[in-house]
Amino acid sequence: MGRMRKLLIPGVDKTLLVRDAVKSMPDLTRRRFISGGASLGALTLLTGCDVTDSFSAEEMLKQVSKFNDGVQALMFNPNAMAPTFPESAITKPFPFNAYYDLDEAPEVDGKTWKLEVRGLVENKKTWTLDELYQLPQVKQVTRHICVEGWSAIGSWTGTPLRDFLKLVGADTRAKYVWFQCADKDGYNSPLDMPSALHAQTQMTFKFGDEILPRAYGFPMKIRVPTKLGFKNPKYVLSMEVTNDYKGGFWEDQGYNSFSGS
């Protein structure tokens, strides 16, 4: 235990660390570890009780989370802009944050990378980085808020997603834009259409006036200042305009899907 403690990094949530480690396990080991380690599961084993009770608590929480999605969608005001800050307020260094270390971050070749656009769009063509760089860009200095609680102010420059959706002839009556990414284990995340059409939602190509570095999602991230950080996918490979809820990397593990700010 003493050795274990030394290995832990101060300020890093042990639970999250374990969770991350679990992710790198093969599926079966992972399932066993989770069922053996989770306290509710352990409790039912100890007491020999039927698991229905713990399942119903989980089910109740899931239902309330869905209800909260609806409440947040109602609260969402498309005209409410996330507060902006002067450049002097930018957090330096801006934190790298992911479920893996920086040296495991995707290394995308900008020359061969292509953005795939799928689903309910008129023009399903793939876009090269050079083509995307030709589109008009705007800059925003906004606060990134992580689901863990911390926040940091950054400067992001890119093309408003709503302009791009218009350009590709997306059906903006569809419910979601679903992003798929190059992160290991395949990160993905759904974005509800009203948030996708928000003026500040951006296909980001630059951080702090420089081409987006690998740490922050090269070649493209989706910056959504009206959402928590995990709803801002990095290393984006494709986007799909869809009416189907396709789930997401963190959403599927229990994080609230709307997660609006």
Next chain:
Amino acid sequence: MSAVTVSDEHATSTKAKVIQPAWVRALHWTNAFAMVLMIMSGWQIYNASPLFGFTFPRSITLGGWLAGGLLWHFAAMWLLMVNGLIYLVMGFVTGRFRKKLLPITPAGVISDTKAALTGKLSHDDLTKYNYVQKLLYAGIIVVGILIVLSGLAIWKPVQLQYLTALFGGYEGARYVHFFCMAAIVAFMVVHVALALLVPKSLRAMIIGR
């Protein structure tokens, strides 16, 4: 109409006096339950990104990990808020706040604090709160309102950005939320200890008399 009122008064005076009406008891225990859920899940959330150089022991947190803590927190918040709103409305409408909590005078608080510390505070009439109780109960209602508002400010720093700005921005609201929690936990420790010292007050909050 008047006959009914008279017979009602007659009935209550012959029966043992109701110290805590049923609605107060129901709301009190619902609040206690919701508060415990909110605090324990809140500690889980705090641990993901601590504001200070400590974390809460895992065994006293709720949810197992951050996502679980958040699910509990954002479920129990409805219970806390709806229950709290009913309490505030009832407190004003029935005149309970005015009758029970006012007036609060500095002289009264000082003399009752002295009496409490020397063990001379009377508990003969539980329908009347002493000045220390009045101050603490009124204060904790204010803290309760503040913790909900600062929580909303953290949850919706864009949609409710004017509220968030009142707390000095997103990071400011996190600190306000934390210190309100600390105040409530401190209140609970004292409140539970005193209720156990005067068991008939605990009885009144359970069966009303």
